[in-house]
Each structure stands twice: as structure tokens, then as C-alpha cells.
Amino acid sequence: TTxxxxxxxxxxxxxxxxxxxxDDGEIxxxxxxxxxxxxxxxxxxxxxxxxxxxxxSGKKQIKVVLLGLNGDVDSYNAAIIGLxxxxxxxxxxxxxxxxxxxxxxxxxxxxxLRVGQNCYAIGNPYxxxxxxxxxxxxxxxxxxPSPSGKPIFGAIQTDASINAGNSGGPLLDSFGRVIGxxxxxxxxxxxxxxxxxxxxxxxxxxxxVVPHLIVEGAVSSSRSVERGVLGPPRYLSLP
Amino acid sequence: xxxxxxxxxxxxxxxxxARAVNSRRAVGAGMLIFGFSLPTLPALALGDSxxxxxxxxxxxxxxxxxxxxxxxxxxxFENNTFSVVNVFDTTLKPELNLTGSVEVPEGNGTGxxxxxxxxxxxxxxxxxxxxxxGLGKKKPVARxxxxxxxGVQKTFQATLVGAxxxxxxxxxxxxxxxxxLHxxxxxxxxxxxxxxxxLAIGNPxxxxxxxxxxxxxxxxxxxNSxxxxxxxxxxxxDAAINPGNSGGPLLNSEGKLIGINAAIFTRTGTSxxxxxxxxxxxxxxxxPQLIKYGKIMHAGLKIQVAPDIVAKQLNVKKGSLVLSVxxxxxxxxxxxxxxxxxxxxxxxxxxxxxxxxNLSIKNPPELAKALDDHEIGDRVVLKVQxxxxxxxxxxxxxxxxx
Numbered sequence: 001t002t003x004x005x006x007x008x009x010x011x012x013x014x015x016x017x018x019x020x021x022x023d024d025g026e027i028x029x030x031x032x033x034x035x036x037x038x039x040x041x042x043x044x045x046x047x048x049x050x051x052x053x054x055x056x057s058g059k060k061q062i063k064v065v066l067l068g069l070n071g072d073v074d075s076y077n078a079a080i081i082g083l084x085x086x087x088x089x090x091x092x093x094x095x096x097x098x099x100x101x102x103x104x105x106x107x108x109x110x111x112x113l114r115v116g117q118n119c120y121a122i123g124n125p126y127x128x129x130x131x132x133x134x135x136x137x138x139x140x141x142x143x144x145p146s147p148s149g150k151p152i153f154g155a156i157q158t159d160a161s162i163n164a165g166n167s168g169g170p171l172l173d174s175f176g177r178v179i180g181x182x183x184x185x186x187x188x189x190x191x192x193x194x195x196x197x198x199x200x201x202x203x204x205x206x207x208x209v210v211p212h213l214i215v216e217g218a219v220s221s222s223r224s225v226e227r228g229v230l231g232p233p234r235y236l237s238l239p
Numbered sequence: 240x241x242x243x244x245x246x247x248x249x250x251x252x253x254x255x256x257a258r259a260v261n262s263r264r265a266v267g268a269g270m271l272i273f274g275f276s277l278p279t280l281p282a283l284a285l286g287d288s289x290x291x292x293x294x295x296x297x298x299x300x301x302x303x304x305x306x307x308x309x310x311x312x313x314x315x316f317e318n319n320t321f322s323v324v325n326v327f328d329t330t331l332k333p334e335l336n337l338t339g340s341v342e343v344p345e346g347n348g349t350g351x352x353x354x355x356x357x358x359x360x361x362x363x364x365x366x367x368x369x370x371x372x373g374l375g376k377k378k379p380v381a382r383x384x385x386x387x388x389x390g391v392q393k394t395f396q397a398t399l400v401g402a403x404x405x406x407x408x409x410x411x412x413x414x415x416x417x418x419x420l421h422x423x424x425x426x427x428x429x430x431x432x433x434x435x436x437x438l439a440i441g442n443p444x445x446x447x448x449x450x451x452x453x454x455x456x457x458x459x460x461x462x463n464s465x466x467x468x469x470x471x472x473x474x475x476x477d478a479a480i481n482p483g484n485s486g487g488p489l490l491n492s493e494g495k496l497i498g499i500n501a502a503i504f505t506r507t508g509t510s511x512x513x514x515x516x517x518x519x520x521x522x523x524x525x526x527p528q529l530i531k532y533g534k535i536m537h538a539g540l541k542i543q544v545a546p547d548i549v550a551k552q553l554n555v556k557k558g559s560l561v562l563s564v565x566x567x568x569x570x571x572x573x574x575x576x577x578x579x580x581x582x583x584x585x586x587x588x589x590x591x592x593x594x595x596x597n598l599s600i601k602n603p604p605e606l607a608k609a610l611d612d613h614e615i616g617d618r619v620v621l622k623v624q625x626x627x628x629x630x631x632x633x634x635x636x637x638x639x640x641x
Binding site: 138 | 286287288289290291292294295296297298299300302303305306309312313314315316317320390438443444446447448449450451452478479480481507509510512
């Protein structure tokens with residue numbers, strides 16, 4: 001999976017440079033994302049790139065950094081393809097010289113998840129240094145707020161640490177499949193530290209929404225998508 | 240209301256839990272961090288017209304069965320989650336809705352189903368507000384929510400059966416049908432080993448029936464309980480324990496209760512990987528007494544000792560200064576001398592207890608704990624300082640004064 005997980009960096013070009021020279025820019029706002037398909041689409045959280053998405057000065061550029069074929073770290077300019085603030089999802093696109101550079105992540109499903117199974121949150125905040133936190137699935141079908149204020153349903157709760165570095169990156173199961181996108185951690189106001197109560201947007205929701213984000217650019221925030229998709233059909237038979 | 244619409248939306252899916260109506264509250268003092276700021280942008284994104292929906296919908300990779308270790312933990316949770324309940328102190332005001340429309344079940348603490356009679360065990364401090372208002376026995380003090388099916392909860396009024404501040408334990412009773420009560424399986428804490436796996440189930444921040452997993456990090460710890468007393472023999476764990484987990488079970492890898500989560504060491508108010516549980520052997524001794532008598536009898540002496548402030552004023556720096564001794568008590572018979580006034584009106588200091596059975600005592604809570612570790616009727620040796628002489632007094636323990 002390491003080749004599938006990318007770094008997302010906001011490049012802020014200094015305003016007093018006349019010519020647009022990327023190399024003089026300052027890198028800000030770091031998060032993770034992962035390769036969705038061989039066309040160069042990258043999936044991440046909306047909040048990872050929200051500052052750039054709202055920027056009207058034209059001086060901000062998103063860069064995606066990933067491990068190349070021979071171990072090199074390559075950086076690409078990314079275009080924003082689709083945004084969904086109500087589900088905290090965003091899709092970017094990069095142009096690569098050859099598609100073998102891209103290793104799409106293996107996608108799993110969240111409906112057959114069980115509380116107690118292991119999960120692994122991967123991030124790549126700098127592009128060359130993967131970070132891994134591990135834990136178990138702590139709870140399912142949780143409701144968490146999204147950047148738009150509307151709730152996100154069906155979120156996976158885990159005690160694997162989720163932080164700014166791995167936010168936007170994938171949450172994997174023991175089979176190496178993506179089961180969610182690392183999105184948020186619960187913290188008391190002002191402390192800023194993780195508490196062991198962390199959340200990921202469920203992959204079943206992501207898998208329904210992202211293709212529409214790619215092709216259409218946005219998705220209606222009506223909950224018809226959730227209706228078809230969410231909820232693990234678990235049977236907890238009473239002992 | 241948005242929450243109700245959400246429930247309707249989820250019903251058609253194979254349940255994203257149809258939650259019981261009466262237990263939703265917004266995420267209160269906590270918050271979820273993102274890096275965002277409102278308001279959000281209308282869609283500026285254009286979409287990618289070079290691909291079709293099919294092109295960009297990846298296949299779902301299948302998975303095999305879970306590896307045996309994961310399967311075990313998943314089964315452990317599934318079998319034991321029905322024994323874990325939400326406990327909400329009814330004298331507390333509900334938290335304000337601070338994060339928009341997100342609703343999270345109420346429950347400022349967790350409890351454990353103890354038996355088929357409907358007894359629920361939790362921490363004293365979980366219902367501390369109700370207890371401090373002096374609500375008597377058999378009065379409703381809390382609401383307890385039982386998990387009926389996956390995601391569905393049923394709420395009951397709970398009455399107080401008994402509580403003990405020094406052990407930070409309380410027993411409640413609910414009137415629920417036997418079929419809904421799934422008592423926890425009780426284990427032992429005397430043979431625990433540091434490093435063995437343990438699981439905590441609870442309601443941190445109101446997220447009900449949350450599972451966190453870790454190991455036994457240490458044994459025999461002194462827990463600084465929220466009730467202000469020191470509880471000995473505590474089990475330390477790195478399973479994430481947060482406010483809301485109090486009163487919930489710590490299980491071993493066989494699903495047996497080894498402790499009740501009671502406290503955390505933290506500088507931020509949330510889990511830092513250092514959590515403490517009251518060992519089940521202590522719980523097993525205390526709960527039957529609470530059920531039968533409504534209180535527990537603490538071993539001690541019928542004496543009053545000076546609190547720290549008073550002791551400092553009287554220049555007693557170490558040990559416990561005896562202020563008064565009940566005349567008919569075993570302490571009086573053993574010759575323990577109380578603080579009294581001299582003929583000139585000056586204060587004559589009583590005995591200062593320096594150690595119990597060679598365990599040195601620095602302050603009153605340590606004295607109480609040292610004596611409480613014994614049974615009523617035990618004989619102990621007190622190292623006592625009177626004026627400038629230090630000597631031993633042998634005394635038999637009886638029920639302590641408070």
C-alpha cells in the first residue's frame with residue numbers, strides 16, 4: 001500500500017514574486033490521500049485542501065507527492081476535480097508520465113466490519129515517510145460533524161490514532177483493503193491531543209460518492225446515497 | 240429535525256442502528272478536530288469529463304475470514320457488549336448542543352449488569368451528583384440504558400441500592416425483564432500478569448459501547464479516585480479510557496471481568512494511555528455487601544484524626560494526629576491518647592500515628608487506607624509518637640467511625 005498513499009501539500013506562492021515560480025513558494029497545510037485509479041485521481045478529505053479550495057488569489061497550488069517506481073519521491077501539481085464538504089471528501093487529479101507510476105489502493109467494504117477487528121491508519125505527510133498507527137475498530141455507524149455542519153453517517157470509530165498527518169489517508173483492514181478514510185479525532189476543547197476516540201469515513205459511502213465527484217464534480221447532499229449503502233448487516237445474536 | 244430524518248434514511252439500509260428515541264444529545268464539551276473553517280464553497284470543481292462512472296468505480300476486493308486473533312476479539316465484544324449499559328445521572332443538566340446537528344447518545348458513565356435481579360454496578364463518582372444531593376435508597380438516581388439489539392437501547396429508571404465512596408463503587412437496580420439482562424462473567428484479578436491483553440467497553444464522550452483494546456500495563460497501582468480517596472491494588476492499562484468509560488468493565492481475553500474502569504492519569508482530560516481499573520477481587524467483596532446492607536463496613540478505629548490543615552497549624556508534619564477517641568472503643572482500651580486542653584487552656588497534642596504494621600503513614604488518607612486493607616477484628620501494631628517518645632500500641636480493629 002505504501003505506493004498508493006500520497007502526501008498532499010498546499011503550496012503558497014509568495015505574493016511579491018512577479019513570475020510564477022513554484023520553487024519559491026512555501027509549503028503549507030499537509031495531509032495525506034491515496035490513489036483511487038489509474039487515471040490519476042487522488043482521494044482525500046475536503047478539510048485537507050479546503051483552504052486552497054476557497055482561495056481566489058490564484059497563488060495557491062496543490063502538490064501531490066508520491067513514491068515513484070525507483071524509490072524516488074516525485075511531486076506533481078494537482079487539480080481539484082470534485083468536492084463534497086458534507087461528507088468531507090475531495091478528489092484531485094494529477095498527470096503522470098506513465099500510468100505504471102500509479103498504484104491504486106485496494107478497496108474493501110465497510111458493511112461487514114466487526115467491532116474488535118484490527119485496523120491500520122496510514123499517512124504520508126511528507127511524501128517519503130509513511131506513518132502507521134494501529135488499533136481496533138471501536139464502534140460502527142457513528143455520526144460525526146462534517147465541514148459543512150451536516151452530519152456524516154456510518155463513520156467507523158477506532159482507537160488507532162488519527163491526526164493531521166494521516167488525515168485523508170486510508171484506514172486498512174488486515175487484508176490490506178481500504179475500509180475508510182482517516183478523518184477526525186475527538187478532543188476536548190483546547191487540548192489538541194488525541195484521546196483514542198478517532199473516526200474514519202466508511203469506504204462504502206466513499207465508493208458511492210467518489211465516482212460522481214470525479215465525473216460530475218459535486219454530489220447532491222440529499223441522503224439518497226446513504227440510504228442505499230450504509231449499515232453493516234451485523235447480527236449480534238443475544239447470548 | 241435532522242436527527243429524525245437521519246434515522247429514517249438509515250432504516251432502509253440494513254440498519255445503521257435505529258437508535259432509541261430518548262437518548263440523543265449533541266457532542267458537548269468535546270469537539271472533533273479538522274482543519275477547516277466554515278462556510279464552505281459552492282462547487283467550483285468541474286469534474287473530469289475524460290472518464291465514465293464505470294472507469295472510476297473500483298471493484299471491491301473480497302476478504303477471507305478474519306484471522307483467529309481478530310475473530311476472538313470481535314466475538315468477545317459481541318458476546319459481552321450486552322452486559323454493558325449507559326448510566327446517566329438524572330440530577331445532571333443535559334449538555335448543550337455545541338456542534339450543530341450531530342447527536343450523540345447521553346450517558347455520562349458506564350455500568351455493568353451484575354445479576355438477573357437487575358443490579359447494575361458502576362462507580363460512585365458516575366452518580367456522584369445524585370449521591371451528593373443525599374437521595375436516599377430506593378430513590379431514582381439515574382437512567383440506565385440497556386442494549387436490546389444491535390443499536391437499539393431501552394432505558395430504565397434506576398434506584399440506588401448502596402454506594403461506597405472509599406471504594407468508588409455504587410450499585411443500582413433497574414426493573415427490567417430477565418430476558419434483557421445479561422450478567423457479566425466475573426473473573427479474578429489476583430493472577431493478572433503485566434502484558435496480558437485486556438479490553439475495555441464503555442461510553443467515552445457518549446459514544447456508546449465503544450471497544451478499546453490494550454494490555455495490562457501495571458498492577459497494584461494507587462488510584463487517585465474522583466471521590467478524593469486512594470484506592471489500592473489498581474490495574475493500570477493502556478487501553479484508551481476516557482471520561483464516560485467510568486464504571487465500565489475491563490475484560491481479559493476470555494471475556495471475564497478483571498476490573499472496573501475508574502480513573503485516568505492525564506494532563507488534557509482525555510486518554511493519554513494511562514488508565515486505571517478497580518480490581519475485580521475488590522469488587523466481588525464489596526458488591527454483595529452493598530446489595531445486602533446498602534453499605535460496607537470498613538475496618539478502622541473509632542477515632543478522629545486531624546485533617547492536613549489543622550495538623551500543619553499544630554505543627555504535626557508527618558503521620559496522623561489523633562484528635563479524639565471514642566470512650567468505649569478498642570482504641571481507647573489500647574491506650575491511644577487524644578488531643579485535649581491542659582489546665583492553662585493550652586492544647587496538649589494527642590498521639591501521632593506514624594505507622595501501621597510497619598507501613599509508614601504520611602497523612603490521614605494513607606491511615607484510612609492502611610486500616611481498611613484489614614478486616615474487622617484484626618490486631619494491628621501502631622507506631623505512635625507521644626511527646627518525644629515513640630512506641631508501639633497493639634489494637635484490635637473495629638468498624639471505623641465514618
